[in-house]
Amino acid sequence: MDFNLSEKQNMLRSSVREFSDREIEPFAAQIEKDGRLPDDLIAKLAGLGMLGMTAPQQYGGAGESNVNLVLAIEQLSYSGAGAWWLAAMNNSIPACMAHFGSEYIKARYVPPLCKGDGYASIQFTEDDTGSDPEALKTQAVPSGDRYVVSGAKRFITFGARDGYAMLFAKDEDGKCTAFVIEKNTSGYSADKTWALMGAGGIEATDVHLENLAVARDNMLGAKGKGFGVLLWWIAHEKVIQCAANVGMAQAATDEAVRYARSRLSRGKPIADMQGIRWMLGEMDSRLEAARWLTYRTAFLQDDLARDPGTDAAKAKLFVVPATISIVESARQVHGAYGYTREFKIERLCRAVLGATCIATSLELNKSIVGASVVR
Ligand SMILES: Cc1cc2nc3c(=O)[nH]c(=O)nc-3n(C[C@H](O)[C@H](O)[C@H](O)COP(=O)(O)OP(=O)(O)OC[C@H]3O[C@@H](n4cnc5c(N)ncnc54)[C@H](O)[C@@H]3O)c2cc1C
Structure with a gap:
């Protein structure tokens, strides 16, 4: 090792x-x-x-x-x-x-x-569902050598940018099937771009699909097995999210250390206070654990024969709350300045929260890990 x-x-x-x-x-x-x-x-x-x-x-x-x-x-x-x-x-x-x-x-x-x-997108979420394939309303109806897709998608990252997307719809048997679509095609349009709390630049838009013709050759994976494709992608996306949160928690820690060294209280840098050192010490230890769990989970994903779902859920379940707590402590080290919009820590506080709800909520990951433990 x-x-x-x-x-x-x-x-x-x-x-x-x-x-x-x-x-x-x-x-x-x-x-x-x-x-x-x-x-x-x-x-x-x-x-x-x-x-x-x-x-x-x-x-x-x-x-x-x-x-x-x-x-x-x-x-x-x-x-x-x-x-x-x-x-x-x-x-x-x-x-x-x-x-x-x-x-x-x-x-x-x-x-x-x-x-x-071209910008890659994943198009699963709809107004009524972010995680349940049974609740999908977008329909893919066969017609000759094509499927005709109609429906609406929500919060689609880069949905308004040209490129290619993995789209999930209910097929004629009522099963979730995945397709690859070309976004710059008749029948595809994007309208509302959501104003987000943090992580600006994600460009999450609503997408309308109106009689979008998709060749049968563009079916991704087997017919009716789209949810498996989605779960594989989500497992990989979750580990990427963990890595991003580790990067932001490192940035927050660096900001806190810099601030604590330069901010004086009673003539001395607050970095000399035991209370601040305990906070920084806890932040650093958590960061180390979060980072190595992320690396280890990514390492396991190179084994394509292994189901990536539970490993990724475990990582998300630990890394996301740990990194949020690190960033929150870093904000506290900044005192009142951490509550202003003038310091980078404010942006980090908003940005780390995205992973709690995008590409599965934390609660769903608890269910995945819990089920695996019971099994
Ligand atoms: C910025 C941004 C970008 C996004 N990008 C994309 C994208 O590119 N493509 C895409 O398809 N989607 C995208 N999404 C959508 C996102 O992945 C979903 O919104 C997310 O999966 C949560 O679904 P939901 O909002 O329907 O939550 P819901 O499923 O309605 O959940 C609401 C609450 O109920 C809880 N809950 C629901 N079901 C259960 C359960 N079974 N057990 C326990 N608790 C449960 C959840 O944990 C949560 O707290 C994006 C969202 C955002 C905000």
Whole structure:
């Protein structure tokens, strides 16, 4: 068992962090104000090799390990802006398409997503459901060599950006089936973009599907087995979320240490007080545990024969509350200044909360882990 990162992995971490400090951090406030990522970010991330990292090389990916992916995401999220979501989507979705897709799907859709020629989306949630495939209302009706899809989707990250999406609908047998769709197609439109509490730049929109024609060849995985595709993708997305939260908790810890060293109380830095040191000590220990659980879970995901669901749920269940508590303590170290909008800690406080409810709520993860323990 070797817990050391290789030289290549350390270089990956520092190059992504340097990118984040240069290309994202200075624009983080503007991204939140606009609720939109800069249009050139996707090409820059592709240039850095940050898209399609785990997709197979023969389909334009880098064939990297899931550990390397989470190492990169951890550094990319350091600013607290939602830019890491773009990397999350254009990594997890091509990887999922490569895992479940036919040769046709792999050759046609995975390479452009790895190159940054299109924004990847996942389209499951609707107004009545975020987690229950039985409650889906979007219908896919067969018609010759196509399916005709009609319905509405909610909170679709990058739903309004051109590119390719994994779409989930009820087929003619009432079962959840997955398809790959091209967003820039007649019958597809996006309207409302939701104003979010944090992680600006996620660009979560509502999507309307009106007689959208989808070739049968675009079915992803077996007919009626779409929920399995969704669960596989969610398991990978959860570990990416954990990595992003670890990155933000590290940023919060760094902010708190910096503040505690410079803030004086009774003539001395508050960092000298035992109470503040206890807080920083607890934050640092939790951060270490959260980070290693994330790495370990990513490592397990490289074994494609292993069901990734329970491992990922366990990681999310620990890492998300732990990182929220770290960021909250870091805010408290800032005293009243932590409650203003002038300090980075405020952005981090809002951003870490996203993982409690996006790509499964914490409660559902408790149920998944609990069921596995009982089994
Ligand atoms: C910024 C953002 C981006 C998003 N991006 C996407 C996207 O790209 N694609 C997409 O498809 N969706 C996306 N979503 C949707 C998101 O994944 C869902 O909203 C999420 O899964 C929660 O579903 P819900 O809101 O319907 O919650 P509900 O299922 O209505 O849950 C509400 C509450 O009830 C609890 N609850 C519900 N069922 C159970 C249960 N069985 N056991 C215990 N507790 C339960 C939940 O824990 C929660 O506290 C996004 C959401 C946001 C906010």
